[in-house]
Amino acid sequence: MGILEVKGVNKRFGGLQALGDVNLSIAENTVHAIIGPNGAGKSTLLNVLVGKLIPDSGSVMFDGQSVLGRKPFEIAQMGISRVFQTPEIFSDLTVMENVLIPCFAKRDGAFRMHAIEPVRHERAITAQAEAMLEEVNMLSKAHEIASSLSRGDKRRLEMAMCLVQEPRLMLLDEPTAGMARADTENTIALLKDIRTKRGITMAIIEHDMQVVFSLADRITVLAQGTPLVEGSPDQIKTDPKVREAYLGETQI
Template identity: 60%
Template structure:
């Protein structure tokens, strides 16, 4: 409890009478990889949206590093150290790949608004070299000057991840980072996420692909119908009959 980076306490969220989330209590421990799984409509993305300030919970609190997140704008939550990758990549389509990565770095450097017109963006050598390094690391080194709308879907996902990583977040939220990827790409992403995990960043991952979940997660939370039905280590979850019934069962039958 003490080393919880993110603690979600008694969170409810309803949309016009539909209970998307009810009575969610969840602690994400420091440096762990925590997977949230569950069938479609279980409330996984809603939970993530509540955490980043996109949605306000109907009831309950979300604490990040001891700071209350409910009622804060997404940009304030990001400044506290929470970065998010979306199910469909949210990147700057009209900017080049390297510009996409420089923007989050400007945000990291200039915490508050400044009319930053005394320098040229093509002469920010420090920011550039770090951007180039991160992009090369994620295999995007050949696309630096390309507009992002020419990238493949997998590359867009990697780019979005790079945009999050250059901010050095404390908590990284991943919404289905391998959805729609070919097996080889998925495996590459798993390796990449393992490397990120090794740096000590706390990761919360929503994922349907059990191969990804079991290769990465330290702990797993299973959502169904807006409530938590099970929680534990991968081995515990594998053997839990409730989970098999609610989720894994669907696929095996």
């Protein structure tokens, strides 16, 4: 029984069957990649998982609880974090504040009114945020405005914001899209590091085969909204159906 169980999920947009009877099980402590050609339904699936889209039928269970019908912030409070294709950070705030906010969300829940005591008096939270920044090597940039960071640093900051909440599951939507080779390699190294140090379960949607094969324990191939094959990276590499549907056009 995986930490995330997707059963018989269907989603139709007008005449387009975006997801057709998707079954997916993500086991705890694995990195599970979801790949597939453009239009295969990867993003739709991700949006279902985070509560942005409600499927027409089927169930999505996270740690034994249904996520369907819950708002994104409620799903995030259950322990699902999301990393976006373009890093979603608080650009106008400092790097430190960017990490403080998830710390407060973790401790105080979705809403708490504390409008009088200054942030700097919250010593435990501040220390926690500083430790996280230290871990991703960004403590020296703590007081810079986040919008001034490089693309790679923004990505690392977003990861730090997710990690500091100690999520049970991290969803990564093409974390290396549009990155230069060096940045991609840095991101892979960072993700590997997170995995060995923290053992966080990850679901990655990715186009870049190098990323997929160097990180994933399990791979699901989606085609036309339906899982085509699921297996270990080696099985996927050699599977003739996958080659035909997807990998045939891509250099591995």
